Amino acid sequence: MDVRITEWLHEKNPGLDGPIDTDEDLIEARLIDSMDFLEFIDLLEELSGTSIDLQDVTIDDFRTLGRVRERFLSTTG
Template sequence: MDEIITWIRSKNPELDGEISGDTDLIESRLIASISFLEFISLLEDLSGRSIDVGSLSVDDFRTIDRINENFLVPVA
């Protein structure tokens, strides 16, 4: 999770506040569409698996907690 928060902060240098697990990253515009594919690449690197962009929903990325559940928790 630290890598994700570090990435978000690097894209939002003006951000002073805390990013918690339930911070709405979409509503707060912390993940911009222009850097979305770069973010997907980060998640692929962290998870060690490919992400099918065609099957994604904005809600999959709404919070750090959802990102963790959808992409970083090991597949059983």
């Protein structure tokens, strides 16, 4: 997992201690909220080198670090 994603999540959630499990629900845990969502997408676009068309994704594509990696950061995604 790109360390910049976890760094960003820790920056947005200063009370968060320790690692974030790849299966933790980022939305249910309120690690990503609606105010930060577009910034998170910008970060993923920067890391992946591709544009994310919001018409082609669902909220579940952003739910866990594992899914984010699979959907946006893998070469087969």
